[in-house]
Amino acid sequence: MISIVKADELDIRRREETGSPEEERMVREVIRHVQHKGDTALAAYTRRFDKVEVTETLVSAVEMEDAYQQVEPAFINALQTAAAKIRAYHERQKRTSWMETETDGTVLGQLVLPLERVGVYVPGGRAAYPSTVLMTVIPAQVAGVEEVVITTPPQADGKIDATTLVAAREAGVERIFKVGGAQAIAALAFGTETIPRVDKICGPGNRYVTLAKRLVYGQVDIDMIAGPSEIVVIADDSADAAWVAADLLSQAEHDPMASAVLLTPSQTLAAAVTRELISQCERLPRREIAAQSLREHGAIAITVDVAEAVATANRLAPEHLQLMVEDPWSWVGQVRHAGALFLGHWSPEALGDYVAGPSHVLPTNGTARFSSPLGVDDFTKKTSLIAASRDMIQRDGQTVVTLAEAEGLSAHAASIRVRLEKEDTHG
Numbered sequence: 007m008i009s010i011v012k013a014d015e016l017d018i019r020r021r022e023e024t025g026s027p028e029e030e031r032m033v034r035e036v037i038r039h040v041q042h043k044g045d046t047a048l049a050a051y052t053r054r055f056d057k058v059e060v061t062e063t064l065v066s067a068v069e070m071e072d073a074y075q076q077v078e079p080a081f082i083n084a085l086q087t088a089a090a091k092i093r094a095y096h097e098r099q100k101r102t103s104w105m106e107t108e109t110d111g112t113v114l115g116q117l118v119l120p121l122e123r124v125g126v127y128v129p130g131g132r133a134a135y136p137s138t139v140l141m142t143v144i145p146a147q148v149a150g151v152e153e154v155v156i157t158t159p160p161q162a163d164g165k166i167d168a169t170t171l172v173a174a175r176e177a178g179v180e181r182i183f184k185v186g187g188a189q190a191i192a193a194l195a196f197g198t199e200t201i202p203r204v205d206k207i208c209g210p211g212n213r214y215v216t217l218a219k220r221l222v223y224g225q226v227d228i229d230m231i232a233g234p235s236e237i238v239v240i241a242d243d244s245a246d247a248a249w250v251a252a253d254l255l256s257q258a259e260h261d262p263m264a265s266a267v268l269l270t271p272s273q274t275l276a277a278a279v280t281r282e283l284i285s286q287c288e289r290l291p292r293r294e295i296a297a298q299s300l301r302e303h304g305a306i307a308i309t310v311d312v313a314e315a316v317a318t319a320n321r322l323a324p325e326h327l328q329l330m331v332e333d334p335w336s337w338v339g340q341v342r343h344a345g346a347l348f349l350g351h352w353s354p355e356a357l358g359d360y361v362a363g364p365s366h367v368l369p370t371n372g373t374a375r376f377s378s379p380l381g382v383d384d385f386t387k388k389t390s391l392i393a394a395s396r397d398m399i400q401r402d403g404q405t406v407v408t409l410a411e412a413e414g415l416s417a418h419a420a421s422i423r424v425r426l427e428k429e430d431t432h433g
């Protein structure tokens with residue numbers, strides 16, 4: 007079910023996640039086709055990949071009403087509770103524009119401006135992810151984005167999962183489009199007759215989605231590579247084996263490509279967690295997915311001590327890292343690379359998936375070395391502001407002239423000289 011390996015043999019990066027050369031060729035073709043044929047191409051790819059006929063891509067008001075009929079009030083309450091906590095967390099990430107007046111009267115500053123329109127991809131192949139709607143849309147709204155549109159794959163009946171629709175409406179999204187995979191990413195990047203072109207595409211997805219996001223980057227911005235889920239748990243004898251196994255399974259059940267790894271200096275814990283994984287997995291409705299994930303991408307490594315476990319986790323740069331050890335806070339300073347860090351026995355990763363507050367859209371496949379969790383910054387951009395005074399021109403003008411002439415750019419130098427030579431008539 008799960009192999010015991012040496013810590014230095016571990017590698018959670020999955021080459022399949024980035025797609026084979028044939029898949030990349032196919033995704034390029036999908037993008038090119040959608041760019042040139044718009045909605046006609048979308049319908050054809052939905053027929054081919056989702057095996058369903060979708061005549062109206064935009065979710066209608068009637069479909070939204072139907073969705074509300076299908077969900078329990080408790081689900082709506084839970085969405086609202088989670089949304090409030092996610093909003094409160096992201097409010098704290100907000101940055102403001104700033105301006106400062108120098109002694110010579112020059113004003114320098116930076117404007118922080120929201121993106122105008124963002125496209126969120128909500129995965130919908132193997133499972134519906136209403137929580138992902140909240141985790142992407144709310145940070146965008148807090149940033150001040152004018153419009154967020156959603157694309158998500160249709161189910162076999164041609165409709166969108168009701169929980170996803172209700173989450174979108176609760177989050178205040180007006181336009182939801184029934185299209186998934188690479189074709190959805192292409193539509194958001196280039197626009198079609200019905201889907202508007204956006205400035206940035208966010209959200210996780212399978213390898214076709216991820217490949218397409220990479221390929222359209224430059225045409226639009228993208229958030230990051232957020233693919234199949236990953237968890238690394240570092241645990242010592244203070245941990246309860248049943249809790250460790252439950253936490254590993256919580257990510258393994260996402261996808262056969264998900265990765266769940268335990269690093270422990272305790273042989274006893276490793277053996278107990280292995281037993282727990284077997285018995286708990288059997289009881290899961292998604293046991294086949296979880297078992298495949300543990301078999302193909304899961305591992306337990308016995309480390310010399312917690313320090314070696316932390317060093318190994320840094321090398322893996324996992325999406326989620328749980329520290330279920332005696333004194334988790336004492337290790338925080340040693341953690342260099344992880345999308346999200348969960349400290350102590352009472353911080354299971356599932357809390358972060360739904361309600362803690364930070365977005366659960368996190369860098370995967372080792373990209374936590376250089377990428378950050380999705381947040382308000384992803385939905386803003388900055389503009390530098392310069393309002394120079396005459397004194398600044400007088401003081402620094404010659405520096406510009408010297409540097410411009412060194413670069414052979416005499417027109418640059420001239421644009422300063424005309425001001426240096428000017429009588430003070432412009433204040």
Ligand SMILES: NC(=O)c1ccc[n+]([C@@H]2O[C@H](COP(=O)([O-])OP(=O)(O)OC[C@H]3O[C@@H](n4cnc5c(N)ncnc54)[C@H](O)[C@@H]3O)[C@@H](O)[C@H]2O)c1
Nearest residue numbers: 055129130131132159186187210211212232234235366367
């Ligand atoms: N990192 C995160 O925050 C996060 C959150 C939620 C989900 N996830 C991950 O997102 C992924 C979702 O994947 P999914 O597949 O369930 O849903 P998905 O929505 O990403 O992909 C489904 C789409 O893929 C396309 N497709 C399927 N087979 C294809 C093929 N052979 N060729 C071309 N296109 C094809 C179809 O058009 C379909 O609509 C999972 O790996 C899950 O773990 C990550």
Ligand SMILES: N[C@H](CO)Cc1c[nH]c[nH+]1
Nearest residue numbers: 135137138235236359366
């Ligand atoms: N764990 C996933 C991110 O890796 C997010 C998620 C959504 N729903 C449950 N979990």
Ligand SMILES: [Zn+2]
Nearest residue numbers: 235256257359
């Ligand atoms: Zn999860």
